Amino acid sequence: MNEPTWRKPVGVLAILVMLTLWAVAVAMLSPVVGGWHWVLQLAFYLIAGIAWLWVLPMRRMLSWMETGRWR
Template sequence: MRDKPTLRIPFGILGLLICLTVYILLVAKAVDQIAAWPVLVQTVIYIVLGTIWLLPLKRFLVWMETGSWRIPPGK
Protein backbone atom coordinates (compact mmCIF):
# COMPACT_ATOMS: atom_id res chain seq x y z
CA MET A 1 0.00 0.00 0.00
CA ARG A 2 0.99 3.56 -0.60
CA ASP A 3 1.86 5.83 2.32
CA LYS A 4 1.10 9.06 0.46
CA PRO A 5 -1.38 9.87 -2.27
CA THR A 6 0.10 10.26 -5.74
CA LEU A 7 -1.06 11.78 -9.01
CA ARG A 8 -0.59 8.44 -10.78
CA ILE A 9 -4.17 7.36 -10.09
CA PRO A 10 -5.95 10.46 -11.46
CA PHE A 11 -3.54 10.63 -14.41
CA GLY A 12 -3.94 6.89 -14.92
CA ILE A 13 -7.72 7.16 -15.01
CA LEU A 14 -7.55 10.05 -17.49
CA GLY A 15 -5.04 8.13 -19.62
CA LEU A 16 -7.22 5.05 -19.55
CA LEU A 17 -10.28 7.04 -20.61
CA ILE A 18 -8.35 8.70 -23.46
CA CYS A 19 -6.92 5.38 -24.68
CA LEU A 20 -10.32 3.67 -24.52
CA THR A 21 -11.94 6.57 -26.40
CA VAL A 22 -9.35 6.31 -29.18
CA TYR A 23 -9.82 2.53 -29.32
CA ILE A 24 -13.61 2.88 -29.47
CA LEU A 25 -13.34 5.43 -32.29
CA LEU A 26 -11.03 3.13 -34.27
CA VAL A 27 -13.40 0.19 -33.86
CA ALA A 28 -16.40 2.36 -34.75
CA LYS A 29 -14.60 3.49 -37.89
CA ALA A 30 -14.14 -0.15 -38.96
CA VAL A 31 -17.82 -1.08 -38.46
CA ASP A 32 -18.76 -0.36 -42.10
CA GLN A 33 -16.11 -2.75 -43.35
CA ILE A 34 -16.92 -5.44 -40.78
CA ALA A 35 -20.65 -5.23 -41.60
CA ALA A 36 -19.97 -6.62 -45.09
CA TRP A 37 -18.54 -9.85 -43.66
CA PRO A 38 -20.57 -12.99 -42.80
CA VAL A 39 -22.37 -12.90 -39.45
CA LEU A 40 -20.24 -15.62 -37.83
CA VAL A 41 -17.03 -13.80 -38.78
CA GLN A 42 -18.49 -10.56 -37.42
CA THR A 43 -19.29 -12.33 -34.15
CA VAL A 44 -15.72 -13.56 -33.74
CA ILE A 45 -14.29 -10.15 -34.67
CA TYR A 46 -16.50 -8.30 -32.17
CA ILE A 47 -15.67 -10.80 -29.41
CA VAL A 48 -11.96 -10.30 -30.08
CA LEU A 49 -12.26 -6.51 -30.34
CA GLY A 50 -14.42 -6.43 -27.22
CA THR A 51 -11.83 -8.26 -25.11
CA ILE A 52 -8.50 -7.14 -26.64
CA TRP A 53 -8.49 -3.87 -24.71
CA LEU A 54 -8.20 -5.90 -21.50
CA LEU A 55 -4.71 -7.19 -22.38
CA PRO A 56 -2.72 -4.13 -21.21
CA LEU A 57 -5.12 -3.32 -18.37
CA LYS A 58 -3.36 -5.35 -15.63
CA ARG A 59 0.02 -3.69 -16.21
CA PHE A 60 -1.68 -0.31 -16.39
CA LEU A 61 -3.42 -0.86 -13.04
CA VAL A 62 -0.16 -2.10 -11.50
CA TRP A 63 1.57 1.10 -12.65
CA MET A 64 -1.21 3.21 -11.15
CA GLU A 65 -0.81 1.47 -7.80
CA THR A 66 2.97 0.93 -7.59
CA GLY A 67 4.64 3.23 -10.11
CA SER A 68 6.32 0.27 -11.82
CA TRP A 69 5.25 -1.31 -15.11
CA ARG A 70 6.46 -4.72 -13.96
CA ILE A 71 4.00 -7.13 -12.43
CA PRO A 72 5.34 -8.36 -9.08
CA PRO A 73 6.27 -12.08 -9.01
CA GLY A 74 3.49 -14.35 -7.89
CA LYS A 75 0.71 -12.04 -9.08
Protein backbone atom coordinates (compact mmCIF):
# COMPACT_ATOMS: atom_id res chain seq x y z
CA MET A 1 0.00 0.00 0.00
CA ASN A 2 1.27 3.50 -0.85
CA GLU A 3 2.19 5.83 1.97
CA PRO A 4 0.45 9.21 1.96
CA THR A 5 2.70 12.07 0.88
CA TRP A 6 2.96 15.65 2.08
CA ARG A 7 2.25 16.85 -1.48
CA LYS A 8 -1.50 16.32 -1.30
CA PRO A 9 -2.26 18.46 1.78
CA VAL A 10 0.16 21.14 0.60
CA GLY A 11 -1.39 21.03 -2.87
CA VAL A 12 -4.91 21.35 -1.50
CA LEU A 13 -3.90 24.37 0.59
CA ALA A 14 -2.17 25.93 -2.42
CA ILE A 15 -5.29 25.39 -4.54
CA LEU A 16 -7.45 27.04 -1.89
CA VAL A 17 -5.08 30.02 -1.73
CA MET A 18 -5.03 30.35 -5.54
CA LEU A 19 -8.83 30.17 -5.74
CA THR A 20 -9.20 32.78 -3.02
CA LEU A 21 -6.75 35.16 -4.69
CA TRP A 22 -8.43 34.60 -8.05
CA ALA A 23 -11.90 35.27 -6.60
CA VAL A 24 -10.65 38.51 -5.03
CA ALA A 25 -9.06 39.60 -8.32
CA VAL A 26 -12.22 38.88 -10.30
CA ALA A 27 -14.36 40.69 -7.71
CA MET A 28 -12.09 43.72 -7.94
CA LEU A 29 -12.48 43.74 -11.73
CA SER A 30 -16.27 43.40 -11.61
CA PRO A 31 -17.01 47.15 -11.75
CA VAL A 32 -15.00 47.40 -14.98
CA VAL A 33 -16.28 44.18 -16.54
CA GLY A 34 -19.86 44.98 -15.45
CA GLY A 35 -19.91 47.92 -17.85
CA TRP A 36 -19.16 45.74 -20.84
CA HIS A 37 -21.71 44.21 -23.20
CA TRP A 38 -23.00 40.88 -21.86
CA VAL A 39 -21.29 38.93 -24.65
CA LEU A 40 -17.91 40.38 -23.70
CA GLN A 41 -18.61 39.66 -20.03
CA LEU A 42 -19.43 36.06 -20.86
CA ALA A 43 -16.25 35.67 -22.92
CA PHE A 44 -14.14 37.27 -20.19
CA TYR A 45 -15.47 35.03 -17.42
CA LEU A 46 -15.23 31.88 -19.55
CA ILE A 47 -11.65 32.61 -20.53
CA ALA A 48 -10.66 33.78 -17.05
CA GLY A 49 -12.34 30.92 -15.24
CA ILE A 50 -11.66 27.97 -17.48
CA ALA A 51 -8.51 28.74 -19.43
CA TRP A 52 -6.43 30.55 -16.85
CA LEU A 53 -7.46 28.85 -13.66
CA TRP A 54 -7.86 25.28 -14.86
CA VAL A 55 -5.49 24.81 -17.77
CA LEU A 56 -2.46 26.67 -16.50
CA PRO A 57 -1.93 26.34 -12.74
CA MET A 58 -4.52 23.77 -11.67
CA ARG A 59 -3.59 21.05 -14.13
CA ARG A 60 0.05 21.31 -13.13
CA MET A 61 -0.79 21.43 -9.43
CA LEU A 62 -2.94 18.30 -9.62
CA SER A 63 -0.26 16.52 -11.64
CA TRP A 64 2.38 17.46 -9.08
CA MET A 65 0.17 16.25 -6.23
CA GLU A 66 -0.18 12.83 -7.86
CA THR A 67 3.26 12.25 -9.36
CA GLY A 68 5.67 14.70 -7.75
CA ARG A 69 6.60 16.19 -11.15
CA TRP A 70 5.46 19.39 -12.86
CA ARG A 71 4.11 18.71 -16.32
